[in-house]
Amino acid sequence: MPQLLEVVCRTTKMGFAAIARVTDHRWVTCATHDLISFGLKPGDELDVETTICHEVHQGREAVVINNVAKDAGYCDHHTPKMYGFQSYISVPLYRKNGEFFGTLCAIDPKPKEIDTPEIATMFRLYAELISFHLDAVEKIKISEDSLKEEKKIARLRDQFIAILGHDLKNPIATMRMSADILLKMSKEDFTLRNAALIKSTSYRMQALIENILDFARGQMGEGIILEKERHNKSLEEMIKQVIKEIRVISPERKITFNSKLEHEVNCDKNRIGQLLSNLLGNAHEHGSSETQIKVEAKTNSDYFELRVVNSGEKIPDEDLTHLFQPFYSESGSSNKKGLGLGLFIASEIAKAHQGELKVTSSDRETAFVLQIPRE
Structure with missing residues (x-):
């Protein structure tokens, strides 16, 4: 001006x-x-x-x-x-x-x-220019105020989620420990069944909290944090432990595991376990209950590969491109369970390892395949 x-x-x-x-x-x-x-x-x-x-x-x-x-x-x-x-x-x-x-x-x-006509015309043009400038400045101010408010709300929301998730971990650990004590000490069928239910529920709650925390960290800019070490047998033991936890939740579901881990893998084994837990939970939720879930882990000179395969209805093609987005549920799912973060977090763990999580689906089976560099 x-x-x-x-x-x-x-x-x-x-x-x-x-x-x-x-x-x-x-x-x-x-x-x-x-x-x-x-x-x-x-x-x-x-x-x-x-x-x-x-x-x-x-x-x-x-x-x-x-x-x-x-x-x-x-x-x-x-x-x-x-x-x-x-x-x-x-x-x-x-x-x-x-x-x-x-x-x-x-x-x-x-x-x-x-x-004069010349000066009159000039002033009218300048008046139009100033009017345009005023409108632009006002729109920018409104946008900036709105953006500040949205950022403030998002920051408070993410902080709330992070604090909530952190504070829930201790009571869940106490609940699982109490369930373990009941399973070891009690001989009554009613008590054993309910203790097993409490324990399986604690695993489910833990998985949900971990996903929420990781999503909140991602929104606040931290992303998936890795603690990498070289693993071979310990990685295999982690996979077996996750499968065992899923069996606790669904003892009737058959899960097979085939391992060919012939090389060390530089990875965060706990994050790989979290990824597998999310994939198995998804397979259990959406796969056919009458067929087994197959887990395969193998290495070659370059890559570590983890496959989770289940039978069931084919995932529609339009859903495959959105499957790893947060809060997404399949279009054919009439009864949505969970927050829709499991597959998103799994894909983020794969990316953090400089790898990729892919999915293929047919009328015969659905397969999720993780592939990350060994080094």
Whole structure:
């Protein structure tokens, strides 16, 4: 705006130009270009009734005066006498919605030939430009305020999720320990069945909490954190432990495991276990209960590969491209269970290992395949 007002002064030969916010009760300077030491700076105010801009506001028409002394309408006007100018121009400014904003005005203590078609056209064009600028600034301000509020809400939400997940870990661990004690000490079938149910539920809750925490960390920029070490037999034992946990939850479900881990793998075995747990939970939930779930783990000179295969209905092609997105549920699923984070977290664990998690599905079987570099 200061550059635009400088052009106004150069073009009209006027000594002072300003953009003013004008209402029924206030006249406030927004921007100025002052060559005559008029003294107004942005933020300064004048008594609105002492200005001709007040009349522009009321009449919504531009006022142009070449020479106050020779102008019949303004030669005795109080404003030129009060502020000491002889030439004057003021045009109304409007927002894009039609609301009156203020004026673009210029003054000089000497008479100037400004009541011409060229200057009138120039001021109208400048008024349109200022109107466009006001609209753009307002939209940016609204967007920035909205973005700040959204970021604040998102930050609070993620902090709440992280704190909630952390505080739930201890009672879940206590619940599982108590269930283990009952399973070892009790001989009553009713107690044993319920203790087993409590224990299986604790595993399910733990998996949900881990997924929520990982999602929250990802939203807050941390991503999946890995603690890599070289594993061979310990990785195989981790896979067996996850399968055992799933069997606790669903003792009726048959799960087979075939291992060909002939090389060491540089990975975070606990994260691989979490990935497998999510895949097995998905296979149990959506696969056919009458068929077995097959787990295969193998290595070659370059890669570690983990496969989870189950039978059941084919996953529709339109769902395959969205399957690893957070909070996504298959279009054919009428009874959604869980948060829809399991496969998303599994794919993020694969990416953190510089690997990939893929899925294929046919009428015969659905297979999830993890492949990560050994080194």
